[in-house]
Amino acid sequence: MNTDRVGTYRTGTDDSAPLALSQEHMWESMRFLNPAHPGATFLTMPAANTIRGELRPAALEAALNAVVSRHEELRITLSETGAGARQRVAEHIRVPLAVDELPEDPDQARARAHLLHAAEDDRPFDLVRGPLLRARLLRHSAREHVLLITFQHLLVDGWGLGSFYQALEAAYGDTVTGRAPSLPPLRASYREVAARQWARADFGRAACEAYWREQLDGAPPPLEIPCDRPRTALSGGEYAVRGFAFGQATADLLTSAAWRWRTSPFTVLTAAFNLLLHRLTGTTDVCVGSVRTTRSDPDAAALVGQFTNTVFLRTRFSPADDFAALVGRVSRTVREAYDHDIPYRRLLDLLGLDRSGGHPRPPGDVCQGWLQVNGGGPAPEAASAALPLDGFDTPPDSLPTRLYPAGDDPRRLASFARENPTFEFDADYATGVMQYNTQIFGKETIDHLADQFRRTLTMALNNPGQPISKLKRS
Structure with missing residues (x-):
């Protein structure tokens, strides 16, 4: 220890x-x-x-x-x-x-x-x-x-x-x-609480490292989803953030399906993301990067502090699987990954991704896409009448495209958006933002990709028993 x-x-x-x-x-x-x-x-x-x-x-x-x-x-x-x-x-x-x-x-x-x-x-x-x-x-x-x-x-x-x-x-x-x-x-x-987390991480270190060595051995290479410009030179350029909206009806359909399958909406959403990447590239071996909360300690619930960690969710599936089976596969992947939580620094060392100098292989190369859900904390209680706080978020359809230089990008997901866009959903699953590299993607393509994701999710939820290879493309 x-x-x-x-x-x-x-x-x-x-x-x-x-x-x-x-x-x-x-x-x-x-x-x-x-x-x-x-x-x-x-x-x-x-x-x-x-x-x-x-x-x-x-x-x-x-x-x-x-x-x-x-x-x-x-x-x-x-x-x-x-x-x-x-x-x-x-x-x-x-x-x-x-x-x-x-x-x-x-x-x-x-x-x-x-x-x-x-x-x-x-x-x-x-x-x-x-x-x-x-x-x-x-x-x-x-x-x-x-x-x-x-x-x-x-x-x-x-x-x-x-x-x-x-x-x-x-x-x-x-x-x-x-x-x-x-x-x-x-x-x-x-x-x-942080000291207890380090103690637990040290106690189970050998088992966690063994799991991740096996899970990410031979991880698939980065995917090349359809884009607007060649990927030949990815240095320079700019990243941008753009809003999207799936709508409350789609979000309700998602949460209802998760309740029916006794899993989380995030798990169902991740399965649909796997399906989207399969439809775009044909791959059946997908590694999705995400961020998870690490508040398993009951004393952490009331704290304000930082309790997150990066996790890679690798799922292998068959085109003959139906969507319900794919959800089951992703559910097992998520459970096992969370059961073998490992500090991010240790995972990078394990994968040979030492970023202390040169970082020849960015962490975004480990996963084919990035998907996360933000928020989820406790809601205000009795004192809300004294200080009635209402959200002040810009509607996604009016959110401007904001640009950041790729060489000095201030956004933490830049390493994951280097080649393919990232998806960040709000806690209601109805809205979110995408970050993307403007050197290879135009905003119209990004808007179309978000709509493809929404339609793929809706199609899969409405036809959960149909093989994913036979799901109608719309």
């Missing part, structure tokens, strides 16, 4: 500690995106919510800082940003709430809010000096505001956002009435 990561989790003479398992996963992504200066990568996680009703900014700022005081993971900085990055937890930090006025015209106000939201997303953090979150309140009127909170992804994941807002609403319910925040104490700190 690696004793450097257990006990109190404070091991350095400078009061620094090793990165948590999930933080190391994020740090490896940052090192890939910017090997020379990983601390300069963005990896921001912006969150925006509309607040309708009377609001007291001073009470909101007090509530925000009460949450920061409660959750040590929100007070983390790095002791340095080299290959041996370590974390520090400050005893106290204050996060100011900046207030900006929006134009009176509703359309202008919304456009300005989206512009400020995008600007926050594109502004990096100083990982050494901190703090690694910032907050802005956009005031449209006395009874309508937009709250922007931006995190460095080392601090929080999709589930953690739910925990954060749950605590923020509860704290504001106290501060707005002049009371001190009365948030219940946490059963364990982030570092304590």
